[in-house]
Amino acid sequence: xxxxxxxxxxxxxxxxxxxxxLLGVTIGAFLGDRFNGLSFKFGALVLFAAAVLAGYYxxxxxxxxxxxxxxxxxxxxxxxxxxxxxxxxxxxEGFLRRHETLRYEYSLLVIFAALGMGVILSSANFMTLxxxxxxxxxxxxxxxxxxxxxxxxxxxGLKYFVLGALASGLLxxxxxxxxxxxxxTSYEIVADAEPSMGFLFGMVLMITGLAFKVxxxxxxxxxxxxxxxxxxxxVAFFATAPKMASMVVFAIVMFTAFPQALxxxxxxxxxxxxxxxxMIIGAFGALPQTNLKRLLGYSSIANMGYAxxxxxAGVQYGAGSLLIFMTAYVIASLGLFGGxxxxxxxxxMVEDINELAGLVRRQPGLAAALTVLLISVSGFPLAFxxxxxxxxxxxxxxxxxxxxxxxxxxxxxxxxxYYLRIVKIMWFDERAEDFEPVDGWVTGTxxxxxxxxxxxxxxxxxxxxxxxxxxxxxxx
Amino acid sequence: MDFAILSAVTFTPLVGAILILLIKMLxxxxxxxxxxxxxxVMYAGLLFSIAxxxxxxxxxxxxxxxxxxxxxxxxxxxxxxxxxKMGVDGMSVLLILLTTLLTxxxxxxxxxxxxxxxxxxVVSFLVLETFMIGVFCALDLVVFYVFFEAGLIPMxxxxxxxGGVDRIYASFxxxxxxxxxxxxxxxxxxxxxxxxxTSDIALLETFSFxxxxxxxxxxxxxxxxxxxxxxxxxxxxxxxxxxQAPTAGSVILAGILLKMGGYGFLRFSLPMFPDASVLxxxxxxxxxxxxxxxxxxxxxxxxDMKKLIAYSSVAHMxxxxxxxxxxxxxxVQGAVFQMLSHGLISGALFLIVGVVYDRMHTRDISAYGGLxxxxxxxxxxFMLFTMANVGLPGxxxxxxxxxxxxGAFQANTWAAAGAxxxxxxxxxxxxxxxxxxxxxxxxxxxxxxIQDVNIKELICLIPLAIGTILxxxxxxxxxxxxxxxxxxxxxxxxxx
Numbered sequence: 001x002x003x004x005x006x007x008x009x010x011x012x013x014x015x016x017x018x019x020x021x022l023l024g025v026t027i028g029a030f031l032g033d034r035f036n037g038l039s040f041k042f043g044a045l046v047l048f049a050a051a052v053l054a055g056y057y058x059x060x061x062x063x064x065x066x067x068x069x070x071x072x073x074x075x076x077x078x079x080x081x082x083x084x085x086x087x088x089x090x091x092x093e094g095f096l097r098r099h100e101t102l103r104y105e106y107s108l109l110v111i112f113a114a115l116g117m118g119v120i121l122s123s124a125n126f127m128t129l130x131x132x133x134x135x136x137x138x139x140x141x142x143x144x145x146x147x148x149x150x151x152x153x154x155x156x157g158l159k160y161f162v163l164g165a166l167a168s169g170l171l172x173x174x175x176x177x178x179x180x181x182x183x184x185t186s187y188e189i190v191a192d193a194e195p196s197m198g199f200l201f202g203m204v205l206m207i208t209g210l211a212f213k214v215x216x217x218x219x220x221x222x223x224x225x226x227x228x229x230x231x232x233x234x235v236a237f238f239a240t241a242p243k244m245a246s247m248v249v250f251a252i253v254m255f256t257a258f259p260q261a262l263x264x265x266x267x268x269x270x271x272x273x274x275x276x277x278x279m280i281i282g283a284f285g286a287l288p289q290t291n292l293k294r295l296l297g298y299s300s301i302a303n304m305g306y307a308x309x310x311x312x313a314g315v316q317y318g319a320g321s322l323l324i325f326m327t328a329y330v331i332a333s334l335g336l337f338g339g340x341x342x343x344x345x346x347x348x349m350v351e352d353i354n355e356l357a358g359l360v361r362r363q364p365g366l367a368a369a370l371t372v373l374l375i376s377v378s379g380f381p382l383a384f385x386x387x388x389x390x391x392x393x394x395x396x397x398x399x400x401x402x403x404x405x406x407x408x409x410x411x412x413x414x415x416x417x418y419y420l421r422i423v424k425i426m427w428f429d430e431r432a433e434d435f436e437p438v439d440g441w442v443t444g445t446x447x448x449x450x451x452x453x454x455x456x457x458x459x460x461x462x463x464x465x466x467x468x469x470x471x472x473x474x475x476x
Numbered sequence: 477m478d479f480a481i482l483s484a485v486t487f488t489p490l491v492g493a494i495l496i497l498l499i500k501m502l503x504x505x506x507x508x509x510x511x512x513x514x515x516x517v518m519y520a521g522l523l524f525s526i527a528x529x530x531x532x533x534x535x536x537x538x539x540x541x542x543x544x545x546x547x548x549x550x551x552x553x554x555x556x557x558x559x560x561k562m563g564v565d566g567m568s569v570l571l572i573l574l575t576t577l578l579t580x581x582x583x584x585x586x587x588x589x590x591x592x593x594x595x596x597x598v599v600s601f602l603v604l605e606t607f608m609i610g611v612f613c614a615l616d617l618v619v620f621y622v623f624f625e626a627g628l629i630p631m632x633x634x635x636x637x638x639g640g641v642d643r644i645y646a647s648f649x650x651x652x653x654x655x656x657x658x659x660x661x662x663x664x665x666x667x668x669x670x671x672x673x674t675s676d677i678a679l680l681e682t683f684s685f686x687x688x689x690x691x692x693x694x695x696x697x698x699x700x701x702x703x704x705x706x707x708x709x710x711x712x713x714x715x716x717x718x719x720q721a722p723t724a725g726s727v728i729l730a731g732i733l734l735k736m737g738g739y740g741f742l743r744f745s746l747p748m749f750p751d752a753s754v755l756x757x758x759x760x761x762x763x764x765x766x767x768x769x770x771x772x773x774x775x776x777x778x779x780d781m782k783k784l785i786a787y788s789s790v791a792h793m794x795x796x797x798x799x800x801x802x803x804x805x806x807x808v809q810g811a812v813f814q815m816l817s818h819g820l821i822s823g824a825l826f827l828i829v830g831v832v833y834d835r836m837h838t839r840d841i842s843a844y845g846g847l848x849x850x851x852x853x854x855x856x857x858f859m860l861f862t863m864a865n866v867g868l869p870g871x872x873x874x875x876x877x878x879x880x881x882x883g884a885f886q887a888n889t890w891a892a893a894g895a896x897x898x899x900x901x902x903x904x905x906x907x908x909x910x911x912x913x914x915x916x917x918x919x920x921x922x923x924x925x926i927q928d929v930n931i932k933e934l935i936c937l938i939p940l941a942i943g944t945i946l947x948x949x950x951x952x953x954x955x956x957x958x959x960x961x962x963x964x965x966x967x968x969x970x971x972x
Contacts, residue, residue: 380626380655382629394670397663416651416652424644427637428636461553
């Protein structure tokens with residue numbers, strides 16, 4: 001049956017992204033280099049339009065015989081991911097132009113990555129999930145090595161690819177085991193299957209594969225290297241949109257495909273351990289870092305650990321919290337990578353945190369905005385990130401995982417140290433040389449995200465109600 | 477509620493800070509060649525803090541002393557049933573007044589002694605003032621937590637930017653110690669919210685948590701307040717922070733931030749976890765007495781004037797916990813009184829040290845001696861506050877110490893005896909300090925031309941001196957106001 005309306009209500013944003021991506025390839029083939037500059041506006045426009053579409057078809061639907069199924073929960077994540085992707089794309093243009101790598105392929109790759117995110121968020125079947133994961137991953141590998149003349153970028157891409165392929169293999173192997181023991185790849189039927197030993201084994205392998213995608217320990221080792229090596233705008237993208245999408249997909253797969261009591265017990269324990277390990281490794285790993293991108297890489301590992309606490313809390317307690325937390329995290333991350341992109345001196349980018357020394361004397365506005373963003377990402381009161389952490393703690397306490405909450409608390413204190421260290425460098429240290437001005441998209445993003453982070457602390461009520469209602473839709 | 481006076485008091489400094497930043501941005505940086513800045517920004521900040529003080533007086537006048545419960549309540553929905561709820565009782569009204577009084581004094585004291593990065597300095601103080609007032613106004617646990625924590629950032633910057641040589645170490649230690657305690661409190665706050673279904677403080681005070689949970693919740697709150705107060709053995713951040721902080725930072729730190737711990741015990745621990753409070757009474761008594769005796773002895777051996785006063789603060793806070801956990805009306809009243817009195821006295825003592833530090837740039841006791849020959853007015857004021865800190869009758873220090881000890885005596889004789897020992901020691905270290913700096917012959921040639929206190933310093937010190945003596949002679953001024961809130965704090969413990 002081919003029912004256009006059902007398809008649109010279910011996957012309208014993906015349809016748009018796929019069509020726009022193919023259109024972009026065609027335009028690129030004809031216009032060649034003349035498309036380079038324009039493609040970024042085009043890509044951002046497409047991504048924002050996709051976000052709007054996801055918001056428009058908020059309640060989602062079910063199409064292609066249950067291969068895809070969307071809910072408002074998935075659409076929430078889609079809106080945030082696509083919007084982040086669009087902003088990251090706008091921030092990339094100036095950087096790539098200065099590095100003479102402004103090529104339209106970049107924006108097309110981001111569109112295809114977004115398509116992958118959309119597909120995994122819409123998946124209701126392991127096959128769809130795998131297709132989406134691969135679309136997202138393959139685009140990401142290429143993006144990571146986009147500066148192909150730079151050995152670091154090439155190394156990052158290769159590392160990402162080799163480890164990512166391994167993770168995809170594990171994911172696929174897990175799926176095949178689950179399929180073998182349950183007789184189906186549809187979440188719905190898998191959810192009704194009796195969990196046997198082999199079934200659980202497959203589930204664990206799937207968790208392993210998904211943990212790689214969200215860079216949770218012990219599958220995190222690629223993160224600092226890829227963050228450090230990849231071009232900064234690419235990292236700004238990696239750290240936000242795919243993180244949001246992958247984490248929500250992680251939750252959706254766990255919540256909808258493995259809700260059986262026995263399976264839940266098992267994956268809750270595993271996810272809790274992964275969460276604890278991520279929090280600890282993220283916190284301690286960042287301590288000795290002096291490269292800002294690497295530091296943010298470890299910070300993202302720690303933050304994924306916090307998000308996984310919400311996942312481990314289960315659908316009833318954790319779903320709403322997860323959305324609030326991840327939204328707070330990606331907004332702050334986007335701004336922080338805007339900060340990374342602002343660190344430009346004499347034509348080259350600098351990445352050492354000491355380059356920020358005395359920033360408050362040079363660019364007080366930028367320093368203040370970055371301080372707000374650091375406060376937000378550390379979960380300290382005064383910014384939206386606090387409410388995210390509050391929501392996660394709430395999920396953890398509600399589901400009775402007190403030891404996990406205590407680890408969360410302790411690791412937050414350790415993490416606070418390295419965020420504070422950056423604040424200290426910006427505020428206390430003697431001023432270093434000025435940064436060269438960067439384009440308005442980057443500066444605008446930094447200020448805007450800082451503003452949103454503070455505004456949402458005060459005006460969180462609609463968002464938190466939305467997250468709660470969306471989470472409720474997942475249960476019913 | 478016609479006019480949101482509490483929000484007005486709380487956010488006036490913040491509005492001032494934002495305005496100052498905007499004006500600064502619009503007029504451009506006015507940094508002179510030597511790195512100093514236009515002092516007008518300091519006066520602008522002063523203006524806002526004085527305005528806050530005046531509004532807080534209005535708030536005080538509209539406060540009904542005889543009524544029980546929370547007054548001037550404001551409510552607004554925040555999210556998920558968590559309210560932005562503000563309200564005051566007798567105890568918090570006085571602490572707010574203390575805050576709004578000490579902030580302008582701290583700013584006046586900084587005129588001339590702080591030269592670089594004035595705008596950030598003034599903004600930090602105003603922002604800090606907002607958060608401190610917010611802590612005492614908040615009637616919702618989550619709102620309280622936000623204000624309680626948020627205050628760390630401006631204080632972190634104040635110590636870290638305008639502090640002494642080891643300021644970075646001190647600021648980090650201050651921040652991380654406090655944060656560790658607070659995050660446990662956050663977990664407890666979440667648990668309470670989920671269990672009781674509300675985060676409204678007034679409702680939680682009447683909610684009874686089961687005994688097992690109380691123990692853990694009490695410990696989590698204790699972790700936070702004990703660090704803040706600070707209690708032995710988690711007091712070690714305080715001497716570092718005080719020594720490194722600029723004078724005005726020390727005044728605020730000792731005068732107000734430390735009081736948040738005691739306030740927390742009275743507002744949360746006693747009414748919300750009465751069983752656990754009773755259970756832990758011997759524990760609190762033990763470490764309070766250790767704090768009093770140990771900190772006094774350590775203070776005696778200090779060579780740095782600020783460190784000495786910092787340790788003396790630890791000892792005096794020991795009296796506060798002793799009074800609070802005596803669970804007697806007289807003890808709790810004494811504890812509240814001691815907090816207010818210590819706010820005035822320790823603030824004044826840090827200013828006193830600041831006066832000579834500004835002239836000599838050393839806090840080493842041995843660098844001084846014979847100040848009385850050159851600075852008679854200074855010596856007089858120093859004497860007054862020394863005596864007040866020792867607890868001489870007629871000063872506010874006496875009332876607080878005697879009442880907390882009477883309260884403790886009713887609960888545990890030995891604890892009171894230990895505390896009495898601390899009173900003796902406090903005389904020893906304070907008089908030693910006074911003798912070595914003020915009396916004797918001038919040995920340090922640099923002291924020959926030292927100037928006596930100037931008008932600016934007098935403006936700072938005189939209100940504190942008046943307050944100290946007034947409270948010492950008429951302590952009932954305070955007791956009448958705090959009675960209802962003290963009884964409220966005790967209601968659950970005494971009833972259970």
